[in-house]
Amino acid sequence: EVVMMQSPATLSVSPGERATLSCRASQSVSNNVAWLQQKPGQAPKVLIHGASTRATGIPARFSGSGSGTEFTLTISSPQSEDSAVYFCQQYNNWRTFGQGTKLEIK
Amino acid sequence: QVQLVQSGAEVKKPGASVKVSCKASGYTFTSYGMHWVRQAPGQGPELMAWINTGSGDATYSQKFQGRLTLTRDTSATIAYMELSSLRSEDTAVYYCVCFDCGDYWGQGTLVTVSS
Numbered sequence: 001e002v003v004m005m006q007s008p009a010t011l012s013v014s015p016g017e018r019a020t021l022s023c024r025a026s027q028s029v030s031n032n033v034a035w036l037q038q039k040p041g042q043a044p045k046v047l048i049h050g051a052s053t054r055a056t057g058i059p060a061r062f063s064g065s066g067s068g069t070e071f072t073l074t075i076s077s078p079q080s081e082d083s084a085v086y087f088c089q090q091y092n093n094w095r096t097f098g099q100g101t102k103l104e105i106k
Numbered sequence: 107q108v109q110l111v112q113s114g115a116e117v118k119k120p121g122a123s124v125k126v127s128c129k130a131s132g133y134t135f136t137s138y139g140m141h142w143v144r145q146a147p148g149q150g151p152e153l154m155a156w157i158n159t160g161s162g163d164a165t166y167s168q169k170f171q172g173r174l175t176l177t178r179d180t181s182a183t184i185a186y187m188e189l190s191s192l193r194s195e196d197t198a199v200y201y202c203v204c205f206d207c208g209d210y211w212g213q214g215t216l217v218t219v220s221s
Binding site: 044 | 141149151152153167201208211212213214
C-alpha cells in the first residue's frame, strides 16, 4: 500500500500569508495526486488533480506542484474561508489518502 | 448536475450488519465506477472498495475482504454497500464517490457501532 505522509499536522497563518502544505508518498506515484479540502460536517472537495491542475471553479490562489514522491499545495493568499483540513490522495495504485493538515487562518 | 444522495444515519450493535444506499443522478450510472470511502473520527479517508456499475464486478480492499459486499441496481441507479460483523472500530462516516465522473461525493452516512 502506498502511504501518504502529510506535514505539518497543523498550520496557522495570517490572512494573505502564503501557506505551504507538503505530502510525501512512500513510493513513486507519478503525478497521480489530488488535493482535497474538507470543512467540518462536509464531504471532501477536490481542489487539484494530476498534481497541478485546478478543478473547475477553484480559485487561482490554490496551486499544486510535484511529481514522483514529493508534492506541495500552496495557497498564495489565504482567506478566512480557507480554514479547513486538507488531504492529499494518490490514485496511481489503488487510492490512499494522507492524514491531513489542519489549516487555521488567524 | 451530478448528485449522489445517501441513506440516513445508522446505529448498530457489535456483530450486526449495515447496508447503506447511494442514489445517483445527473449522469449515465453504468458509465462510471462507484467507490466507497470511509472516514473515522479525526482520521483521513480510506478507500474500502469500488464496483463496476456496468458489470457488477466489485474490487475490495484486503482489509474488508469477507465482510463487505457492494451491489447496484441499474434500473434505479442506486449503489449499495453492506458491511457485516460490525465492531466499534467501524464507527465512521461512509461516503459513496464517483471519482471518474468528476470527483463527486455523497453527503456521507454516519454509522455508529455501539453496545
